[in-house]
Amino acid sequence: MFHASLKTLxxxxxxxxxxxxxxxxxxxxRIGSLNPRLNAFITVDxxxxxxxxxxxxxxxxxxxxxxxTGVPIAHKDIFCTEGWLTTCGSKMLGNFxxxxxxxxxxRFKAAAMPSLGKTNMDEFAMGxxxxxxWFGAVKNPWNPDxxxxxxxxxxxxxxxxxxxxxxxxxxxxxxxxQPAALCGITGLKPxxxxxxxxxxxxxxxxxxxxxxxxKSAEDCALLLNVMTGFDPNDSxxxxxxxxxxxxxxxxxxxxxxxxxxxxxxxxGLNSEVAAAVEAAVDELRKLGATPVEVSLPNSQxxxxxxxxxxxxxxxxxxxxFDGVRxxxxxxxxxxxxxxxxxxxAQGFGSEVKRRILIGSYVLSHGYYDAYYLQAQKxxxxxxxxxxxxxxxxxxxxxxxxxxxxxxxxxxxxxxVEMYLNDLYTIPANLAGLPGMSLPCGFDGKGLxxxxxxxxxxxxxxxxxxxxxxxQRATDWHTRAPEGL
Amino acid sequence: MSISPDDVKRIARLARIEIxxxxxxxxxxxxxxxxxxxAAMQAVDTTGVSPMAHAQDVSQRLREDVVTxxxxxxxxxxxxxxVEDSLYLVPKVIE
Numbered sequence: 001m002f003h004a005s006l007k008t009l010x011x012x013x014x015x016x017x018x019x020x021x022x023x024x025x026x027x028x029x030r031i032g033s034l035n036p037r038l039n040a041f042i043t044v045d046x047x048x049x050x051x052x053x054x055x056x057x058x059x060x061x062x063x064x065x066x067x068x069t070g071v072p073i074a075h076k077d078i079f080c081t082e083g084w085l086t087t088c089g090s091k092m093l094g095n096f097x098x099x100x101x102x103x104x105x106x107r108f109k110a111a112a113m114p115s116l117g118k119t120n121m122d123e124f125a126m127g128x129x130x131x132x133x134w135f136g137a138v139k140n141p142w143n144p145d146x147x148x149x150x151x152x153x154x155x156x157x158x159x160x161x162x163x164x165x166x167x168x169x170x171x172x173x174x175x176x177x178q179p180a181a182l183c184g185i186t187g188l189k190p191x192x193x194x195x196x197x198x199x200x201x202x203x204x205x206x207x208x209x210x211x212x213x214x215k216s217a218e219d220c221a222l223l224l225n226v227m228t229g230f231d232p233n234d235s236x237x238x239x240x241x242x243x244x245x246x247x248x249x250x251x252x253x254x255x256x257x258x259x260x261x262x263x264x265x266x267x268g269l270n271s272e273v274a275a276a277v278e279a280a281v282d283e284l285r286k287l288g289a290t291p292v293e294v295s296l297p298n299s300q301x302x303x304x305x306x307x308x309x310x311x312x313x314x315x316x317x318x319x320x321f322d323g324v325r326x327x328x329x330x331x332x333x334x335x336x337x338x339x340x341x342x343x344x345a346q347g348f349g350s351e352v353k354r355r356i357l358i359g360s361y362v363l364s365h366g367y368y369d370a371y372y373l374q375a376q377k378x379x380x381x382x383x384x385x386x387x388x389x390x391x392x393x394x395x396x397x398x399x400x401x402x403x404x405x406x407x408x409x410x411x412x413x414x415x416v417e418m419y420l421n422d423l424y425t426i427p428a429n430l431a432g433l434p435g436m437s438l439p440c441g442f443d444g445k446g447l448x449x450x451x452x453x454x455x456x457x458x459x460x461x462x463x464x465x466x467x468x469x470x471q472r473a474t475d476w477h478t479r480a481p482e483g484l
Numbered sequence: 485m486s487i488s489p490d491d492v493k494r495i496a497r498l499a500r501i502e503i504x505x506x507x508x509x510x511x512x513x514x515x516x517x518x519x520x521x522x523a524a525m526q527a528v529d530t531t532g533v534s535p536m537a538h539a540q541d542v543s544q545r546l547r548e549d550v551v552t553x554x555x556x557x558x559x560x561x562x563x564x565x566x567v568e569d570s571l572y573l574v575p576k577v578i579e
Binding site: 298353 | 487491492495496498499500501502503511514515517518520521522523524525526528530533534535536537538539540542544545547556559560562563564565566572574575576577
């Protein structure tokens with residue numbers, strides 16, 4: 001059961017082979033036995049999960065079941081969930097019980113999909129290894145000495161370890177795709193604006209986007225059907241006709257042009273990752289696709305641009321954490337300003353403070369044009385590169401991350417080294433394009449390798465089609481860590 | 485360019501984050517490494533390029549000016565660090 005697809009689990013429920021309550025109970029037991037080793041969840045609350053499962057069962061009994069009614073899912077602890085502790089991986093929100101549901105949570109509730117709990121993450125989604133969480137590092141299920149990636153590290157680890165059938169994640173610079181790659185699962189960051197950000201604790205609002213993390217492209221397509229849709233509570237939510245993201249899964253890939261950006265296969269890419277991605281290209285060629293070389297000449301500027309724009313937006317977004325309305329407040333202070341300063345010094349971890357400082361600096365008087373404005377202009381050039389590339393190809397393919405998982409503690413002392421992990425994922429966020437990662441092999445140490453697809457705006461169905469056809473021809477996505 | 489420990493303390497003050505001298509020293513080294521990384525941006529001539537603030541070229545929606553929220557202040561204030569008579573309590577600001 002733990003390896004079953006969402007479709008299979010949904011069919012078991014539809015045929016009344018078991019109830020959602022029984023299904024959730026089974027998953028909760030597995031979480032209970034594995035979480036002490038992996039630390040993938042921050043909060044598990046069996047009583048709440050089973051109450052939601054009972055609602056799902058009642059809905060089925062009443063004849064109102066939807067396609068995934070009763071199938072449980074784990075939520076990243078960045079989504080406000082009414083009545084649940086919602087920490088965003090931070091001491092600042094260590095006591096925050098959300099008074100309302102994020103739009104994404106509302107949608108899963110409307111689909112009657114019970115929550116198995118809240119998954120661990122880098123503090124305020126700032127990190128690429130899940131080591132910045134105030135609740136401790138998550139272990140990679142393939143080898144507990146290694147990181148699961150981040151920031152949706154708990155989500156990726158729990159799906160890889162089969163502690164949940166699927167999970168939600170968010171991606172600002174690669175936070176769905178990079179951990180999906182490092183844990184050997186499939187994850188998709190949709191086109192910016194498709195999934196509402198309402199109730200999703202903000203990091204960098206012009207880049208943040210939620211998406212599904214699961215065992216296969218097919219599962220991601222089903223979840224995307226639940227997650228997407230217009231929400232008047234998010235001013236950047238797009239008003240578009242509802243799509244069925246499973247509609248093209250079975251289409252053949254004949255005639256598909258796959259763009260390989262030469263910059264993504266250049267210096268800095270681990271040779272085992274390069275070989276696995278090239279083998280995947282060969283596989284797609286067998287399925288009828290044609291590789292074409294493309295260029296994203298400004299992509300090497302993505303990291304510098306991102307580390308101006310994301311901290312700038314973060315420094316503004318995180319100013320709300322002042323110890324007045326919710327969350328942590330320092331126990332001792334002299335006056336109002338001292339209360340702010342001590343609350344923020346004690347409530348935020350070092351990476352979050354670092355980014356707030358960078359953001360405050362680049363937005364401060366005298367530096368705005370040189371940093372913030374210049375970064376926004378370069379963002380335009382990076383986005384234009386994709387427009388140009390999509391004139392000669394239908395989808396862009398490359399590695400998700402420059403290497404496989406690294407050891408816990410290996411990069412914590414050097415922020416710049418850590419930032420370079422998101423070299424290939426950040427450009428899609430800056431342009432607002434959809435990106436996904438899917439497993440395509442293993443390195444010599446037995447750690448998973450991920451390949452990335454970046455599609456044109458609103459081409460999720462096409463990307464899922466490509467990924468699904470690849471997954472029908474290969475079995476990398478069915479591999480799970482042994483001994484768990 | 486590089487920033488000094490005094491710069492770090494100035495930014496920390498702007499960001500309302502208390503920082504010790506020792507922390508300012510450590511932060512300075514790490515921030516300078518990050519600013520070295522960011523400096524690559526300055527080599528590109530962006531004359532005539534329009535800044536991109538957002539991924540989608542959409543304008544702000546307007547809605548009817550009607551009440552859409554119910555009064556849930558008790559629920560929201562229930563999670564505040566200090567509340568009295570429906571007011572958030574903070575240290576005295578005006579003598």
